[in-house]
Amino acid sequence: MVSRSFERILWPALTAVLALVVWHFAVRWTKTSVFPPPLAVAAGFAELARRGVLFRYAADSLFRVVSGYGLALALGIPTGLLLGWSPTGARAANPVIQLLRPISPLAWIPVSIVLFGISNFATIFLIFLASFFPIVVATMNGVRAIPVMYLLAGQNFDLSPAERLWRVMLPAALPQVLTGLRIALGIAWLVVVAAEMIAVDSGLGYLVIDSRNAGKRYDLVVAAMILIGVIGVGLNVLMRRVERLRSVRWGFRAA
Amino acid sequence: MKPAAELVPDRAKLSIRGLEMTFRAEGKETRVLHDIDLDVREGELVCILGPSGCGKSTLLNIVGGFLTPTAGSVTIDGEPVSGPDPRRIFVFQERGVFPWLTVEGNIGFGLGRLPEAERAKRIAHYVGLVGLTGFEKAYPQELSGGMKQRVEVARALAVNPDMLYLDEPFGALDSITRLVMRSELLRIWGAERKTILFVTHDIDESVQLADRVIVMSARPATIRRVVTIDLPHPRDLSSRRYLELRDGIFEEIGLAHRI
Numbered sequence A: 001m002v003s004r005s006f007e008r009i010l011w012p013a014l015t016a017v018l019a020l021v022v023w024h025f026a027v028r029w030t031k032t033s034v035f036p037p038p039l040a041v042a043a044g045f046a047e048l049a050r051r052g053v054l055f056r057y058a059a060d061s062l063f064r065v066v067s068g069y070g071l072a073l074a075l076g077i078p079t080g081l082l083l084g085w086s087p088t089g090a091r092a093a094n095p096v097i098q099l100l101r102p103i104s105p106l107a108w109i110p111v112s113i114v115l116f117g118i119s120n121f122a123t124i125f126l127i128f129l130a131s132f133f134p135i136v137v138a139t140m141n142g143v144r145a146i147p148v149m150y151l152l153a154g155q156n157f158d159l160s161p162a163e164r165l166w167r168v169m170l171p172a173a174l175p176q177v178l179t180g181l182r183i184a185l186g187i188a189w190l191v192v193v194a195a196e197m198i199a200v201d202s203g204l205g206y207l208v209i210d211s212r213n214a215g216k217r218y219d220l221v222v223a224a225m226i227l228i229g230v231i232g233v234g235l236n237v238l239m240r241r242v243e244r245l246r247s248v249r250w251g252f253r254a255a
Numbered sequence B: 001m002k003p004a005a006e007l008v009p010d011r012a013k014l015s016i017r018g019l020e021m022t023f024r025a026e027g028k029e030t031r032v033l034h035d036i037d038l039d040v041r042e043g044e045l046v047c048i049l050g051p052s053g054c055g056k057s058t059l060l061n062i063v064g065g066f067l068t069p070t071a072g073s074v075t076i077d078g079e080p081v082s083g084p085d086p087r088r089i090f091v092f093q094e095r096g097v098f099p100w101l102t103v104e105g106n107i108g109f110g111l112g113r114l115p116e117a118e119r120a121k122r123i124a125h126y127v128g129l130v131g132l133t134g135f136e137k138a139y140p141q142e143l144s145g146g147m148k149q150r151v152e153v154a155r156a157l158a159v160n161p162d163m164l165y166l167d168e169p170f171g172a173l174d175s176i177t178r179l180v181m182r183s184e185l186l187r188i189w190g191a192e193r194k195t196i197l198f199v200t201h202d203i204d205e206s207v208q209l210a211d212r213v214i215v216m217s218a219r220p221a222t223i224r225r226v227v228t229i230d231l232p233h234p235r236d237l238s239s240r241r242y243l244e245l246r247d248g249i250f251e252e253i254g255l256a257h258r259i
Helices: A004-030 A038-051 A054-084 A087-100 A105-118 A121-143 A148-156 A159-199 A204-213 A218-243 B056-063 B104-109 B116-129 B147-156 B173-193 B203-209 B240-253
Strands: B013-026 B028-041 B044-050 B071-076 B086-092 B163-167 B195-200 B212-216 B223-228
Touching: A004 A038, A004 A054, A038 A054, A038 A218, A054 A087, A054 A121, A054 A159, A054 A204, A054 A218, A087 A121, A105 A121, A105 A159, A121 A159, A121 A204, A121 B056, A148 A159, A148 B086, A159 A204, A159 A218, A204 A218, A218 B116, B013 B195, B028 B056, B028 B195, B044 B056, B044 B203, B056 B173, B056 B195, B086 B195, B104 B116, B104 B147, B116 B147, B147 B163, B173 B203, B195 B203, B203 B240, B223 B240
Parallel strands: B044 B195, B044 B212, B086 B163, B163 B195
Antiparallel strands: B013 B028, B013 B071, B212 B223
16 A cells, blocks of 8 residues: 555656646647747756856845735734724725725836835835735734634733733734735735836846846746746745644634 | 512622613614622522523623623622623633633633742642643643633632632533533532622523522513522432422423423
């Protein structure tokens, strides 16, 4: 019998190999001269690494995400807690939030360039916008869904309003907040790539668009795309790890 | 005539007078409690017994300070109740345990103002008292329903309140665990004499536990009868007096004692 852990690696690995094979022969048989085969992309990776832009651009993109996302987290969680706590505040803010939320962060690109020029700040601002609303809404809903017993118990044990917020409401809402944080980070990573194509001249998004514009280097375009995917997976895994901490695991269905 | 639930005033820990509660929702008025008078002595275990939905939990929530009555007064030690108070802890069904804290964290929840050493000592004492030694670092989701209920009782006792309000605390447990928890509650009550108000819809439970059983009517709830359970603990559940008291309450509520 094949062990379970072996099978868990076997099938995904086979799928990946199959995808590479299909890709390789699709390029060969269609005789396309534009789209590169896997081996050319691998060579592209090596070239980018040699030029030293691979890690620098990845670091640039990550820096922007961490800054914008960190800012959204620092402002979004308190805002969400407040709106979840105060029905009046929620009623007042809700129309504005609901109106701004469906606007793609990319629609803000012209605004952010007017405000910040072609700079890091422009992309950080876009990432902030992209992650702020999901975080606020998830936190607000998380607070609203807290079982009333927890809140009553908090009152009964003579906690100050600040303590109730910190020791009851935040931990009780945390599983939902974390789900919001994970979704927001995914969006932030999508947005940074798009923002970098327009608003700055470094980063993985810039690498994609620059490789295309400067000599139609599709081997480099695809290499950058793959790197974007890999880092995105990494960020998601990181957030899933956080969700498995013992003090929040109660809020998630056994996965 | 109204059943006499009043005591000589100076001996009462808790005094309820002329309590009325009417809820208003969507223009409709629902009268839940009517003309409740009740006194509870220091150290007494009183069960409030009534059918589901009769308003007994509302009564407990008013006494606990979570609800304001439409009319009437609730005083404890001569002071009117104006809100929740750490001297009187409300115990919900086990759902009130905080799932983000360990057993230790839950039991120490109300002890934030104590120095660390004193806090640890109290936690250890109450972990032992409710029989959870070895589970200090466990999270509630790893515990059974009965163990969670123990955690909640310990969390309440740890702040050294003088009253405990228990709202159908064993209602969600299976019948065997429920029996065990009743004798555990009596053991703990023997060790730390608190005044206990215990809301239940289980006749047997009330006769097994209480010094006095307050039998409530259906909504709007009034006090139908007050039954003094003059049996020492531990109670023999097949003794004639026990069965007599129990059957008396069955009849009072109008239930045939046969299936």
